[in-house]
Amino acid sequence: MSTTEHSQAGASGGEDPLLLVEDLRVQFVTEDGIVHAVDGITYQVLPGRTLGIVGESGSGKTVSSLTTIGLTRRMGAHISGRILFEGRDLTQLSEERLRRIRGNEIAMIFQDPLSSLHPLFRVGSQLVEAVRAHRDVSKAAARERAIELLGLVGIPDPSRRVDDYPHEFSGGMRQRAMIAMALANEPKLLIADEPTTALDVTVQAQILALLERLQRELSMAIVIITHDLGVVAEMADDLAVMYAGRMVETASAEVVFSTPEHPYTWGLLKSIPMLGTSREEELVPIPGTPPSLIRRPSGCHFHPRCPYAKPRHAEVDPQLEPVPGRPHHHVACLLDSGVRRRLWGGLQGGRTPDEALADAGVTDAAGLAGTMPPTPSARQPGEAARAGEADLAGGPA
Amino acid sequence: MSRFIIRRALWGVVLLIVVTGLLFLMFRYLPTADPAKLRAGRLQSPKIIAAIRRDLGLDKSTFAQFWLYMKNVFGHFNLGYSYYSNAPVKELILDRLPATLSLVLGGAIVWLVTGVAVGIVSAIRARTRLDRASMGTALVLVSAPEYWLGLVALYLFSEDIGKVPIFPGAGSYVGLTTDPVKWFESLILPWLVVAAGTAAIYARLVRGNMIETMSEDYIRTARAKGLSERRVVLRHGLRAAINPVVTVIGLDIGVLLGSSVLVETVFQIPGIGRLNYVAITHADFPIVQGTVVLAALCIIVANILVDIGYAFLDPRVRYS
Numbered sequence: 209m210s211t212t213e214h215s216q217a218g219a220s221g222g223e224d225p226l227l228l229v230e231d232l233r234v235q236f237v238t239e240d241g242i243v244h245a246v247d248g249i250t251y252q253v254l255p256g257r258t259l260g261i262v263g264e265s266g267s268g269k270t271v272s273s274l275t276t277i278g279l280t281r282r283m284g285a286h287i288s289g290r291i292l293f294e295g296r297d298l299t300q301l302s303e304e305r306l307r308r309i310r311g312n313e314i315a316m317i318f319q320d321p322l323s324s325l326h327p328l329f330r331v332g333s334q335l336v337e338a339v340r341a342h343r344d345v346s347k348a349a350a351r352e353r354a355i356e357l358l359g360l361v362g363i364p365d366p367s368r369r370v371d372d373y374p375h376e377f378s379g380g381m382r383q384r385a386m387i388a389m390a391l392a393n394e395p396k397l398l399i400a401d402e403p404t405t406a407l408d409v410t411v412q413a414q415i416l417a418l419l420e421r422l423q424r425e426l427s428m429a430i431v432i433i434t435h436d437l438g439v440v441a442e443m444a445d446d447l448a449v450m451y452a453g454r455m456v457e458t459a460s461a462e463v464v465f466s467t468p469e470h471p472y473t474w475g476l477l478k479s480i481p482m483l484g485t486s487r488e489e490e491l492v493p494i495p496g497t498p499p500s501l502i503r504r505p506s507g508c509h510f511h512p513r514c515p516y517a518k519p520r521h522a523e524v525d526p527q528l529e530p531v532p533g534r535p536h537h538h539v540a541c542l543l544d545s546g547v548r549r550r551l552w553g554g555l556q557g558g559r560t561p562d563e564a565l566a567d568a569g570v571t572d573a574a575g576l577a578g579t580m581p582p583t584p585s586a587r588q589p590g591e592a593a594r595a596g597e598a599d600l601a602g603g604p605a
Numbered sequence: 606m607s608r609f610i611i612r613r614a615l616w617g618v619v620l621l622i623v624v625t626g627l628l629f630l631m632f633r634y635l636p637t638a639d640p641a642k643l644r645a646g647r648l649q650s651p652k653i654i655a656a657i658r659r660d661l662g663l664d665k666s667t668f669a670q671f672w673l674y675m676k677n678v679f680g681h682f683n684l685g686y687s688y689y690s691n692a693p694v695k696e697l698i699l700d701r702l703p704a705t706l707s708l709v710l711g712g713a714i715v716w717l718v719t720g721v722a723v724g725i726v727s728a729i730r731a732r733t734r735l736d737r738a739s740m741g742t743a744l745v746l747v748s749a750p751e752y753w754l755g756l757v758a759l760y761l762f763s764e765d766i767g768k769v770p771i772f773p774g775a776g777s778y779v780g781l782t783t784d785p786v787k788w789f790e791s792l793i794l795p796w797l798v799v800a801a802g803t804a805a806i807y808a809r810l811v812r813g814n815m816i817e818t819m820s821e822d823y824i825r826t827a828r829a830k831g832l833s834e835r836r837v838v839l840r841h842g843l844r845a846a847i848n849p850v851v852t853v854i855g856l857d858i859g860v861l862l863g864s865s866v867l868v869e870t871v872f873q874i875p876g877i878g879r880l881n882y883v884a885i886t887h888a889d890f891p892i893v894q895g896t897v898v899l900a901a902l903c904i905i906v907a908n909i910l911v912d913i914g915y916a917f918l919d920p921r922v923r924y925s
Contacts, residue, residue, distance in 0.1 A: 277829060279825065279828055279829065303834075307831050307832075307833065308831065309831070310828070310829055310830070310831035311829055311830035311831030311832075312831055315829070316829045318822060318825065318826065318829075320822060323821065323822035323823065324822045324823055324825070324826045325823055325826065326823040326826070326827070326841055326844075326845070327823070327845070327919075327920075327921060328844055328845055328918070328919060328920065329841075329844070337830065337832065338830045338831075341830055341831045341832050342831055373920040373921070375920070375921050386826075389826075389830065392830075
């Protein structure tokens with residue numbers, strides 16, 4: 209990911225990006241060593257569009273978003289690269305100027321709405337505070353606005369519920385209240401960090417539908433961070449897949465779902481049950497666990513978990529490059545694109561990774577097999593599915 | 606809520622009766638000097654001692670004494686008469702109460718304000734030199750005995766013997782109604798001494814709570830809203846970190862009201878602690894019992910107030 213012009217997620221059309229992140233690196237110095245939480249990512253978000261950032265826990269997706277609104281500064285992060293929001297480089301702004309953007313032009317909602325709302329303040333007073341942090345209005349006017357916002361996000365009887373405490377709300381209502389708070393000042397960009405992970409499945413769909421409706425009504429851009437491709441399948445225009453602090457595949461959502469190029473993306477797609485997949489289709493987990501961000505694997509960071517890795521992949525670090533013939537689709541993978549297509553074809557046909565490998569006629573991949581965790585095909589199907597959940601359900605860092 | 610308060614109050618009364626009974630038995634059965642002999646002074650003929658014994662009701666059976674005492678305390682709110690001065694214990698205590706209240710409540714304000722302030726600063730500057738210096742000082746103050754701190758304070762700052770004579774020394778206490786300015790000046794050193802150890806404990810408590818609170822998700826939300834850091838710390842952080850402090854402050858005030866013996870003695874403040882100290886040296890049981898019953902009452906009431914206060918501080922707590 210050395211140059212920027214060929215590695216932008218969501219590069220489509222000539223419109224000026226609302227948010228342009230260039231070669232962003234975020235490091236934390238700890239007693240155990242330097243944590244490379246974000247390792248040179250580049251992406252852009254166009255006004256009114258939705259970018260989905262997908263990856264497992266610890267892939268750097270949350271840290272990159274917190275860095276965007278300046279909340280990793282006080283955690284002692286070393287930040288380099290540029291974060292251009294409407295042309296202003298947020299990494300260079302003073303804390304006070306950044307504060308005026310936070311919750312005003314860029315808002316953020318988080319995974320667990322119960323712990324993200326202050327337990328000892330009424331929902332209304334937390335909303336009033338959000339309004340008054342950026343608008344010089346009276347308390348009464350801010351309260352009116354709070355009630356209006358609660359109504360906007362679909363909370364019934366908002367003029368009464370405005371005086372409730374968060375613990376008197378259900379999980380879905382709490383996330384709605386969080387969204388209301390984020391929308392208080394009609395931000396141009398909303399960052400939603402795993403907004404549905406802590407919620408019941410039925411409520412998840414409601415929250416996603418709400419976000420989509422609000423996006424249309426307020427014409428704001430959304431960055432939605434998730435480990436669950438099902439969440440972004442409906443919503444996102446563009447997708448960026450993150451692994452070990454880097455982006456390994458970026459393209460429009462449609463392209464990622466129809467012709468994914470990176471083995472990690474295949475793993476994500478095959479390990480998550482989605483509406484529309486037949487019940488007979490077996491879930492295939494990604495073996496192993498995400499790597500340590502202090503001592504990352506050599507070469508391609510994904511090679512220890514990749515069923516298709518060749519010995520050379522432990523030495524060469526892949527760059528995010530355009531897929532031949534598709535200028536807006538980028539992937540960081542050392543496999544030949546022809547091989548990748550045959551492998552994905554095999555996986556789509558219901559083959560296991562080993563079978564797909566044999567079918568694709570790749571013979572020298574066995575060199576790393578000895579160092580790899582047991583492949584899923586060796587397990588019972590049910591166990592494999594559960595292991596897949598466990599791998600992915602850890603929640604974001 | 607009101608049912609909860611009534612239930613707690615009734616339990617409080619039961620507890621007070623049990624404590625009072627135990628106290629009575631303790632003073633009768635644990636080794637002590639014979640109050641009648643002490644009262645007799647130099648004229649210690651057996652006849653006089655027997656007369657005093659009869660006078661004080663000490664010749665009756667322990668059970669009869671016990672029944673009488675309990676009946677007086679809970680039936681007539683009568684704590685008995687001092688063996689030594691013959692004055693009613695209740696009057697003696699009420700007489701001394703203003704001085705103790707002045708000392709303890711003033712001290713509580715000092716330790717609450719300094720403890721919370723130092724705790725917050727230490728928490729947001731955690732692991733800096735400032736934090737280490739304040740926590741080190743706190744450790745010293747927690748470990749220092751009050752009477753020693755009191756003597757050091759007098760040695761350094763009192764007008765009569767101090768190296769830097771800037772505050773009135775021991776025995777300078779005057780009542781608030783007599784002369785408010787002198788009252789205030791005379792209590793400065795005692796307040797500092799009585800507050801020192803507790804302020805140190807509060808500083809450590811607040812620091813710990815604040816550090817924990819500041820890593821909560823809702824603090825991240827407050828920052829993401831674009832609030833100023835001052836508001837994040839003082840409103841969102843402190844509001845959540847202060848609850849445990851409220852729990853202990855009620856108890857600390859309750860305990861001190863009945864037992865500020867050392868500081869009152871060092872500074873010669875005519876409070877309940879000092880009354881108690883003198884009574885102990887004279888084996889004046891009724892006074893000692895009276896002050897301890899008062900202490901128990903203060904602690905029980907403080908406990909109930911803390912529980913009620915909790916319901917107001919934390920909306921998630923609801924008593925039924």
